[in-house]
Amino acid sequence: MAYNFFNKNKHSLYGTSIANLLTIIGVSCVLVGGGLATFFGFKSHNETTTATAITVPVVESKPSEAPIIKEKINEPVVVAEEKPEPVVVTPPTPIEPPALTEQQIQAKAKIAELLAQCQENLEAKRLTSSKIGKTALSCYKEVLALEADNKDALQGLKNIETVYLGLAEKAFKKNKLDKVQGYIASIEKIDPESTILADLKQRVETQQRDRKIARLLPRCKRYLDNRSLTTGRRGTALSCYQKVLELDAENEIAVAGLQKIEQLYIDWAKIELDNKRLSKVKNYIANIEKVNPQSTALIELKQILADTEAE
Numbered sequence: 297m298a299y300n301f302f303n304k305n306k307h308s309l310y311g312t313s314i315a316n317l318l319t320i321i322g323v324s325c326v327l328v329g330g331g332l333a334t335f336f337g338f339k340s341h342n343e344t345t346t347a348t349a350i351t352v353p354v355v356e357s358k359p360s361e362a363p364i365i366k367e368k369i370n371e372p373v374v375v376a377e378e379k380p381e382p383v384v385v386t387p388p389t390p391i392e393p394p395a396l397t398e399q400q401i402q403a404k405a406k407i408a409e410l411l412a413q414c415q416e417n418l419e420a421k422r423l424t425s426s427k428i429g430k431t432a433l434s435c436y437k438e439v440l441a442l443e444a445d446n447k448d449a450l451q452g453l454k455n456i457e458t459v460y461l462g463l464a465e466k467a468f469k470k471n472k473l474d475k476v477q478g479y480i481a482s483i484e485k486i487d488p489e490s491t492i493l494a495d496l497k498q499r500v501e502t503q504q505r506d507r508k509i510a511r512l513l514p515r516c517k518r519y520l521d522n523r524s525l526t527t528g529r530r531g532t533a534l535s536c537y538q539k540v541l542e543l544d545a546e547n548e549i550a551v552a553g554l555q556k557i558e559q560l561y562i563d564w565a566k567i568e569l570d571n572k573r574l575s576k577v578k579n580y581i582a583n584i585e586k587v588n589p590q591s592t593a594l595i596e597l598k599q600i601l602a603d604t605e606a607e
Contacts, residue, residue, distance in 0.1 A: 403442055410439045411448050423456050424482045432456055433486060453486055461492055468499065473507075476500055505543045512540050513549055525557045526583050533557055534587060558587045565597050569604065577601055 414435035417426070424433045433456060439449035460479045467475040480496050516536035519528060526534045534557060540550035565580035581598065584591050 407439055407442055407446065410435055410442075411452075414439065414449070414452055418452065418455060418459075421459070423459060424485050456486055457483055457490060457492065460486075461496075464496055468503070471503070473500055473503055509540055509543050509547065512536060512543075516540065516550070516553055520553060520556060523560075525560065526586055554587055558584055558591055558593075561587065562591075562593045562597070569597075569600055572604070574601060574604060 413430065414432050417423075417430060417432035417435055422428075422431050424431055430438075432452065436449045436452040436456075439446050439452075443449075460483050464476050464479040467473070467479065476496065477500060480493060480500070483490055483493055483496075515531070516533055519525070519531055519533035519536055522528075524530070524532050526532050533553060537550040537553040537557075540547050544550075561580045561584045565577050565584070568574070568576040568580065577597070578601065581594065581601070584594055584597075
């Protein structure tokens with residue numbers, strides 16, 4: 297009896313548990329279903345709201361109504377380019393030179409006539425002197441008296457200078473300095489400030505100096521060979537070489553000549569010291585001082601002379 301009671305109660309407990317489990321599952325399904333319905337309903341609502349917010353109605357304007365501005369997004373703005381207005385350049389009005397007076401017309405005719413004569417004299421080499429009339433120089437100066445800045449006349453004077461320069465060069469080559477000096481004098485008549493004058497004069501002076509030196513050196517050598525060193529009736533080697541050095545301070549031949557004279561006197565003085573002829577030694581020492589006061593041999597010779605006199 298007791299066993300039957302237990303089995304009966306056992307079956308009752310199983311049924312109650314199953315019923316409770318089913319109840320829980322049903323409630324859970326209801327809750328889950330309601331949540332899904334709510335979620336999808338909210339999402340649908342948001343989509344509807346968003347679509348409504350971005351819709352912009354466009355209302356077409358009618359002719360009788362005021363125009364309605366349509367909103368356009370991200371549409372590029374086109375700006376019309378302004379074309380520059382054409383610049384019109386007006387050429388300057390040429391200025392007519394004033395009409396020449398009768399006097400001016402006559403002066404121009406005179407100048408043209410003179411220039412023709414000047415050119416003729418220039419070609420005939422009647423430059424600054426002539427036996428038959430005007431020269432190119434006087435002719436061009438007459439033109440400049442009428443028109444001070446006449447280009448043809450100024451150039452004509454330059455042409456005369458060029459001719460004289462060419463003649464001077466030829467005379468230099470032939471060593472005819474007297475002719476060169478004559479051409480220099482002619483150029484000075486044309487333009488005392490001419491730039492070619494200084495060069496020509498310097499070259500003349502150089503050649504004149506070289507000529508003098510060329511004449512002096514053979515004479516100096518004769519005096520030296522004849523032992524006319526510092527004394528002589530017709531001249532001395534000392535004075536001759538000194539003249540050369542006045543013309544050319546670095547002339548090697550003259551410098552060597554003076555050194556030769558100095559050495560001769562030194563040698564003679566030593567010979568006379570050995571011979572005890574002290575008066576001649578003193579004379580040679582004096583001559584050395586004439587030739588070269590800075591000679592290093594003077595100190596030695598004077599000391600030997602003093603020692604010899606003290607013996």
